[in-house]
Structures are given as structure tokens and as C-alpha cells.
Amino acid sequence: MKAYWLTNVTLDSGYVHEDGRLEGTETALYDIRIKDGVIEELQVAQSMPLKTDLPVQDAKRLLALPPFKEMHNHLDKTYLGLPWKSCTPVPNLTERLKLEAAELAELARTGQHRAEHMLQLLLQGGATHVRTHVNIDPYIGLKNLEEIQKALDSFGGKMTHEIVAFPQHGLLRTNSTGLMRQAMKAGASIVGGLDPGGIDRNIEASLYEMMNLAAEFEADIDIHLHDPGHLGFYTIKKLVSLIEEAGWKNRAAISHAFALGDVSVEETLEMADEMASLGIAIMSTVPINRVMPPIDVLHEKGVHVALGCDGFYDSWSPFGTGDMLEKAGRLAERYKWKDEYALSQSLQFITGGIRTLDRNGNRLWPKVGDAASMVLVEASCSAEAVARRSRRAAVISDGSLIFGGLSRETELTYN
Structure with missing residues (x-):
């Protein structure tokens, strides 16, 4: 150049x-x-x-x-590029997963097309990096991964990326360890996980399986943890102990981590110290419809926090803009960061800490x-x-x- x-x-x-x-x-x-x-x-x-x-x-x-970093997205799920479609109401997460499974094969045929629309949306909002979770499950195998890789390749030179092999329907629940292994060999770079308690119904076994995959492929970890209260908090404690035991310092992230906002302040402060010492990051979408982890407290304790838009314009949510600057603004609103210093410093949550x-x-x-x-x-x-x-x-x-x-x-x- x-x-x-x-x-x-x-x-x-x-x-x-x-x-x-x-x-x-x-x-x-x-x-x-x-x-x-x-x-x-x-x-x-x-x-x-x-x-x-x-x-x-x-x-x-x-x-x-x-430049901004979108650190929690699902390029394979979006309806962008297709005719308008709102969400079908469901009573719980399990039913949402069933609904998603029913449309996976049909959506997979347009994976690259839809993902490219999402990438363009993110890019014009200022994001030059995206971490995308890609479903790895027995319904469509590695088809989503193949489509998303093609979309990301088409944005080469414009956006950098990370791909999380994500067992959306449960690592143990759908016996997806073999497929996860194939996905890592095929180009995914991060091992994902999902609610070892609420979905896999076996916290220890699910976490061990995820950690073993990470060790096998020398890969980082990013686990979705929606489980609330003490169920979610126990899961975090167990994960922290496994990360310390494995020496996986600065190599793990917990997405959502709602439980950190459900337990007592004392428990959260103690956990924040442990997470900071092990370099465990929190990936948040700054939700407006539920309790979220206390990002202000976690940040003050030295926990790295990054933001993402998660899934939107898809079967999970019809709302969203793909605008990371809007995410930073929402975070500032949530914590009443209204003064000049706080507003300017809030940028670091969408820039990788810059x-x-x-x-x-x-x-x-x-x-x-x-x-x-x-x-x-x-x-x-x-x-x-x-x-x-x-x-x-x-x-x-x-x-x-x-x-x-x-x-x-x-x-x-x-x-």
C-alpha cells in the first residue's frame, strides 16, 4: 500500500x-x-x-x-437479506431451541447471503472485528460453519474475525462432542459452551467436556451462561476452578453471566477478584429486560468486559441495529455515566480496551x-x-x- x-x-x-x-x-x-x-x-x-x-x-x-469490536454475534442466525419475519412466542429456552432446530436446514441454504448482510451492517456502524458464534449441532452438522466462513472470507481486508464453535442445543444434550471436534479442525478457533446446568443438566460433565476440547485444540473458551441465581453462580465457580487447574489464564470468557447480578454483592466482589486474577472476561449485550452482571463493579475489579449485539433480526429477537456505539451509549445510560470522563471512557468496552x-x-x-x-x-x-x-x-x-x-x-x- x-x-x-x-x-x-x-x-x-x-x-x-x-x-x-x-x-x-x-x-x-x-x-x-x-x-x-x-x-x-x-x-x-x-x-x-x-x-x-x-x-x-x-x-x-x-x-x-x-475501531469497534463486536464481541458476541451469531452470523448464522440472522434473517437479514430475507423477507421480514417477526418472532414466534415460546414459554422457555428449551422451546426456543426446538423452534430454532426446525428451521436450521432451511436457513443454512442462505447462510453466506444472510451473514454478509449482517457483516455489512456491523461494518458501517464502525466494527472492524467480529466474534461470531456458529451453531454446531446434529441437525445440520458443519453447514453453518461452512457458510459463515465463506461470508467472512468475502470481507477479508475489511474485518478480522474469531469463530466460536457453539453447541447451541447442548454439548451433552445432543451428544455433539464429535461434531465440535470436527468444527475445530475445520477452522473454528474458540470452543463454546452453553448452560451446563439448565440445558445439559450435568454441570461438571459439561464443563469437563468443554475444557477437554479446549486443551485438545489449544483453544480459548467462550461459554454462554444464561442460568440465573445460585445455579449459574455455582457453574461460574466450578468453571473458575477448572480454568485455574488447567492453567487457562487469559483464555476464557463468559457470555451473559446473568447470575453475577442475582447473588449478593459480597459474592460478586469475591468472584470478580478471582476472575480478574485468571483473566476471565465477561461478554455482555447490555440487556434491558433482565438483571445483568454488574459491569461497573467487574470493571473496577479489573475484569475485562466487552460488548456485543448477540442475535437480532432472527428467531430470537426482531430488535437491534448492529451499532456498537449504541451499545456503549446504552451501557452509559444503564450506569448513569453522564459526565465527560465517564462517557469518553465507556468507549473502551467496544474497542477491546483502547x-x-x-x-x-x-x-x-x-x-x-x-x-x-x-x-x-x-x-x-x-x-x-x-x-x-x-x-x-x-x-x-x-x-x-x-x-x-x-x-x-x-x-x-x-x-
């Missing part, structure tokens, strides 16, 4: 303090020299035109934010040597972008424009 200058880029540059209080965010215009997908130089923009022999692209004062500024107002991102990947938005600073879900004008990945254009009039549309 040839080198070029991206000029007139607005960056967070510090905080404004008045009467001892943090009242706002300072920003400044920068010119950024990019070569081979990497930031090679950052300099404060001058009033005079830049003197250079390199191509110049004017960002027109758009604010740059770190922040633009530290508490003292020192710029953390971007720096020379960073990948030239960013989301250009119509906002004065990152706090405004989160609070107002500011319009994405363009997305750049490794120096290449992959969505939109560098104009404040660019509309963000949803397919």
Missing part, C-alpha cells in the same frame, strides 16, 4: 478543568501519515496546506475513534506505530459520540477506506 496523508483529523487531546472539576474534552486537528496500513507520523495540523509529494485525503475535521485519553488527559490513542484503523464520526469529542450515537461518516481499516466517505454529509444507513 502506498503512503498518504490523512489531514484535518480531530482527535481527543486532553480534558478541560474548571474550578477543580473535569468539564469537557479538548480536541485538536492532526495530520496523520499512513504507510502500509500503519500510522507513521502524527503532527498538529497547520493553517497552511500541507507540503508533501504524497497523496492527501482531507478528513474535514471528522473525529477519529478507535481509550483515547487516560484519567489525566494524556492521549493514549492514536500513536505512531498503531494500525491505521479508525472510525470517523460527526462529533466534537468521544464523549459526545457516545452520548449522541454520532453518525459514522467513514471507516478505515489498516489504512484503507472500507465504508463511507470523508464528508460530514455522509448518511449512515441500515440495510
Whole structure:
């Protein structure tokens, strides 16, 4: 890739303090020299035109934010690209799984088509990475995995990805260990799991099976845990002990983990310390219809928390936008993070932990040597972008424009 200058880029540059209080965010215009997908130089923009022999692209004062990461999605489930269809009501999770199983074979035929529609939606919202769970079950074998791999390949150079082999209908319940093993050999990179108590009805055996698969393939773990209360909390305790025993530090994530919001504060604090020491992450969708783990407490204790949109426009939910900035805004609303500092810092939950500024107002991102990947938005600073879900004008990945254009009039549309 040839080198070029991206000029007139607005960056967070510090905080404004008045009467001892943090009242706002300072920003400044920068010119950024990019070569081979990497930031090679950052300099404060001058009033005079830049003197250079390199191509110049004017960002027109758009604010740059770190690229977003969608860390919990189900590309194989979406109805995007198909005619509108709402959800069929069911009384419980087991019945929902039965309903899903009945349509798997039909949906598998359009897997790539539907997934590509979802990927485009995520991308235009600013996500350049997706972690997708893919059903691995006896109903359609590896068909979903094959379709999703084709879709992800078609977005090569635009989005990076991780694929979780996900036993949606129960690892033990559907005797899917052999299929999971095939999926890992076929390109899945993370071993998934699902409600060892509520679905598999054998917590210890289900967790052991999942951990054994992870050890066999030297793979990370991401387990969906919806089970509430002390059932879910016991499952987390057992999983933590297995992770410690196996030495799987910094290699496991628990998606949803609703039980952490059901038990006492003392139990949650103690568990947060253990999770932080083992590098166990929490993947949350910031639900509005149920108790969720106390993300504020977990974060303060050093637990890595990331957000995702989960399944939407599918048999599980007709709602959603695929907009990670909206997720960050919802999280801020949920915890009443209304001040300048809290709003700007909430970005880290959708960027893989990257922040633009530290508490003292020192710029953390971007720096020379960073990948030239960013989301250009119509906002004065990152706090405004989160609070107002500011319009994405363009997305750049490794120096290449992959969505939109560098104009404040660019509309963000949803397919």
C-alpha cells in the first residue's frame, strides 16, 4: 500500500478543568501519515496546506475513534437479506431451541447471503472485528460453519474475525462432542459452551467436556451462561476452578453471566477478584429486560468486559441495529455515566480496551506505530459520540477506506 496523508483529523487531546472539576474534552486537528496500513507520523495540523509529494485525503475535521469490536454475534442466525419475519412466542429456552432446530436446514441454504448482510451492517456502524458464534449441532452438522466462513472470507481486508464453535442445543444434550471436534479442525478457533446446568443438566460433565476440547485444540473458551441465581453462580465457580487447574489464564470468557447480578454483592466482589486474577472476561449485550452482571463493579475489579449485539433480526429477537456505539451509549445510560470522563471512557468496552485519553488527559490513542484503523464520526469529542450515537461518516481499516466517505454529509444507513 502506498503512503498518504490523512489531514484535518480531530482527535481527543486532553480534558478541560474548571474550578477543580473535569468539564469537557479538548480536541485538536492532526495530520496523520499512513504507510502500509500503519500510522507513521502524527503532527498538529497547520493553517497552511500541507507540503508533501504524497497523496492527501482531507478528513474535514471528522473525529477519529478507535475501531469497534463486536464481541458476541451469531452470523448464522440472522434473517437479514430475507423477507421480514417477526418472532414466534415460546414459554422457555428449551422451546426456543426446538423452534430454532426446525428451521436450521432451511436457513443454512442462505447462510453466506444472510451473514454478509449482517457483516455489512456491523461494518458501517464502525466494527472492524467480529466474534461470531456458529451453531454446531446434529441437525445440520458443519453447514453453518461452512457458510459463515465463506461470508467472512468475502470481507477479508475489511474485518478480522474469531469463530466460536457453539453447541447451541447442548454439548451433552445432543451428544455433539464429535461434531465440535470436527468444527475445530475445520477452522473454528474458540470452543463454546452453553448452560451446563439448565440445558445439559450435568454441570461438571459439561464443563469437563468443554475444557477437554479446549486443551485438545489449544483453544480459548467462550461459554454462554444464561442460568440465573445460585445455579449459574455455582457453574461460574466450578468453571473458575477448572480454568485455574488447567492453567487457562487469559483464555476464557463468559457470555451473559446473568447470575453475577442475582447473588449478593459480597459474592460478586469475591468472584470478580478471582476472575480478574485468571483473566476471565465477561461478554455482555447490555440487556434491558433482565438483571445483568454488574459491569461497573467487574470493571473496577479489573475484569475485562466487552460488548456485543448477540442475535437480532432472527428467531430470537426482531430488535437491534448492529451499532456498537449504541451499545456503549446504552451501557452509559444503564450506569448513569453522564459526565465527560465517564462517557469518553465507556468507549473502551467496544474497542477491546483502547481509550483515547487516560484519567489525566494524556492521549493514549492514536500513536505512531498503531494500525491505521479508525472510525470517523460527526462529533466534537468521544464523549459526545457516545452520548449522541454520532453518525459514522467513514471507516478505515489498516489504512484503507472500507465504508463511507470523508464528508460530514455522509448518511449512515441500515440495510
